[in-house]
Amino acid sequence: MKELVRLTDVTKVYQGGITGALNGVSLAVEKGEFTAIMGPSGSGKSTMLNLVAGLDRPTSGSVSVSGTDLGKLGETGLARFRRDHIGFVFQFFYLLPNLTALENVLIPAQLKGDGSTDRGRELLEKLGIADVADRYPARLSGGQQQRVAVARALINNPTLLLADEPTGALDTHTGEQVMELLGDLHREGQTILLVTHDAKLATRHAARVISVMDGKIVDDARLASPERAPSEVIRMRSEEKLR
Amino acid sequence: MRAVLVKTLADLRRRRLQAAVIFLTVLFAMAAGTTAVTLMSQTRDPYQIAFDKQRGAHLQVAFNATTDRQLMSNTPALIGASASGGPYPASNIQFRFGDRKFYVDAVGRDNPGGAVEVLSITSGRWPLANDEIVLTRSFSELNRISVGDRLKVTSVAQTPSLTVVGEVVDIDEGSADLSSQRAWMLPAALPALSTPDSSFYLMDYRFPTDPTSAQLQSSLDRLKTSLPAGSVAGSLNYLLIRSIFNITNQILTGVLVAFSVFALAATIAIVATLVTGIVISAYREIGIMRAIGFTPYQVVEVFALQIVIPALAACLVGVTAGTLASQPLLANSSHALGLAYTPTFSIGLDVLFLFGGLLVVAVAATVPALRAAQLKPIVAITKASAPRGAGGRLLRQGAARLRLPRPVVLGIGDAFARPLRAILTLVTVLLGVATIVVAVGLPRSFELINNSETGAGNYQVIVTRTSAYPDSEVMRLLNAQPQTARVVAVGGQNVIVPGVGDPVNTHLFRGDSSRLGYMVVAGRWYSAPGEVVAPAALIRDAHLKIGDSFTGTANGQPLQLRLVGETYDINNLGHSLFMDISTMASVTPAVEPFLYDITLTHGSDVSSYVRRVATAQPDLLDVRASDTSLIAPVKIIDLVLLILAGVLGLIGVGGVFNTLLLNTRERIRDTATLKSLGMSPRQVVVMVGASAGLLALVGGLAAMPLGLTLHHLLNDAISGSAGNDTPPAAYGVFAAWELTAIPLAGVVVAIAAAMIPGRWAARSNVVEVLHAE
Known part of the structure; x- marks a missing residue:
């Protein structure tokens, strides 16, 4: 399979070097993969996602996505890159409160100059929330808001869908629905990079689980069939590595 | 605590x-x-x-030179005055200093003291000899004349010289830049400087308490009815002088x-x-x-x-x-x-x-x-x-329908996302732009009125003759100049108008006076003998309306007049009449012009023309280029307006800036989200700029009617204080493109001010912002 994301010896240091979020991480993600990055709070998993999205820059090392070295892009270049290649789903949805669901979905396309609403409506339909298209975020449930966020992430047909704890702000049932949705997208060929601290969710849906601890990758498990890979196996493997 | x-x-x-x-x-x-x-x-x-200190005169009355002195001496008791000064002999004289000539009313007085109108000597001393004169300090400072300077009197054939020996402050006349001035000599010196038509007597009256305008008018009426007809040639009261003194500060x-x-x-x-x-x-x-x-x-x-x-x-x-x-x-x-x-x-x-x-x-x-x-x-x-609602939705939807770029659409929506804040911001913009409109418009109105008063653009040279040099000679001299394109000769004589207390000064024109640039407020300029135009104060006081006929009195004879128009004239606070000289000639055949407004042919050199005509009769003619510069009080008002407009403009920009700062900070998470979705830094700046632009545009457009109304009202107040109605032309001083350009300039400034919060938002770190949430 074709390589889509590559992190090479990436280090990220915050607060003037006192704390390190990532420490010499190297990683490759292939096109079509559903990869989960797992780890406890502060392990560096969200930092990794932010670097891949071009929202942040590494202190050292390089990040390339779709053959583009993100370090060589300026702010405007990175913005264009995100528009063209990345879809981002946040834990807290981050919908714009003064725009309707449909308007939120359409924003990335409109930033590219695409004024059509067809694909937005199509996505809302596909995600089962067409009936709330004209509602404002404040009047949507958490699950509905996250589906809108997913639709927004998909509007520009991104090469890579990034999801940072997409179920973190949802109840179990709704979180499961969102993960099913991501699974469906993956089956349709979408490359997904998921950050979660929920091992159960990760192993149930992802084909590859990368464990991060203290800014380092401590495990990288490729599972032939996610359904047959119990989360307990991953947990045990992680614990073994740490010992 | x-x-x-x-x-x-x-x-x-x-x-x-x-x-x-x-x-x-x-x-x-x-x-x-x-x-x-x-x-x-x-x-x-x-x-x-x-x-109070200078025991100022509540009422000053000029009496005809033929009035009996004994009768004049009895007048204080007649009108209940507690103190009086005079009768002082007086004469209107012209003198030359350097290459300039001036008119003053020379008053004969033995000393500067007395029961009324004490003259405060600020420099030099009182005259001791007949060839000495004292001027007002205001006049000396304005015309740069000092104690010791010598003046050549040109209004009499002997052209005697006088030495300036002192400067005084006279509480009973306005400042030199706004009023004609007096000068003082020993009474014995006056006969040699007087001509029959320039002499009069002056009396000062002071009452036990400060009288009202009506009481002053009543006293004046009693004087007129008690003395032979035509004895009272003019009057001046302290209320008018006080308003002249205070007019600049009052307007300011x-x-x-x-x-x-x-x-x-x-x-x-x-x-x-x-x-x-x-x-x-x-x-x-x-x-x-x-x-x-x-x-x-x-x-x-x-x-x-x-x-x-x-x-x-x-x-x-x-x-x-x-x-x-x-x-x-x-x-x-x-x-x-x-x-x-x-x-x-x-x-x-x-x-x-x-x-x-x-x-x-x-x-x-x-x-x-x-x-x-x-x-x-x-x-x-x-x-x-605080939760953010759907504020600005309609605007955003409207903008979206116009297919504007998305950052612009978002910015437009953000501008009114918090309606109260937007309204308060609009108030600051509204006040700033309205002030700018006034500060731009009012000086133009002043200039327009000043141009009409000074003939700017209509005539370039003014010649004044003394009575020793006949009108016919002046006309021959002027017509002999190849650069003379047009001459309008101006004379003057007082007319008594029914309902108006003081005799009214008339402007008597020979030639095409309609081309002198006087502004017509209503009706039309006169075009036939018997027709007159007048400023608002006279029309109001005489209870006239345009089209009315009335009978004035000039030279003791009835003069049939018809008011055909209203003009603008600040001299005598709107108490004057404009007519053709032939109208007056019917009752005063000897009336002649003494002033000549000359229009030069295109491209003529004004200075060389002035020099050439002046050298023809240096003592008997005063020749000068028309002074079209603004008087000092107007310059001060213009400057203050400019400063205020700058200040209010800055406050307006500050209001927009402040709101954008608040909006941008409040919406930084949304901006970070947009950036994470691919909004470029430039698009962020455009979004913030669009907010600023819309606020400034709406505020600016709303401010234009307010500013124009304020400009209108201030014009009326200022014109009214000088006894006039505002000429329509003074309202319409804005070109159509300016009415659009002013709010648009506000938009440009607001967008420039938006660059600071806009760039801050554009540079904000998405990860830090979202992490902080």
């Missing part, structure tokens, strides 16, 4: 930019207001002080009061916007404060004090600056009145103004801060900021 102060000071340090905005807006408002209040409180007093005070109210209103809008914005964005902080023991009202105190502290500093500086700024104007008044200048201010008034201003700001800050007190701690702590 300590905790409140500690928290307030910490917040102030964090919000330095907002504190600076508050400081500057309050400073400007207080400085303008204090200047106005100080002027208002002082302008009435100095004249009264000087009037009016302008300053209006704009300090504007500035204060803008300040209230900015303060309310700021505090509302701070409270909205600090919910979590409010919750934490409440959780650790702040009472609701301590929370309010923290937010209100953040405004009150910089406002207090601004009030202190502003009141001091305003008091200082008013001093040159007050010093100018004192100087003109012959009073020693001492710094004049009222500590009580300053303190009152300081606390008044502070109270207004404190209320403007406290009312929106009360919202913080009403918040339940747990609600506040669980929400980072």
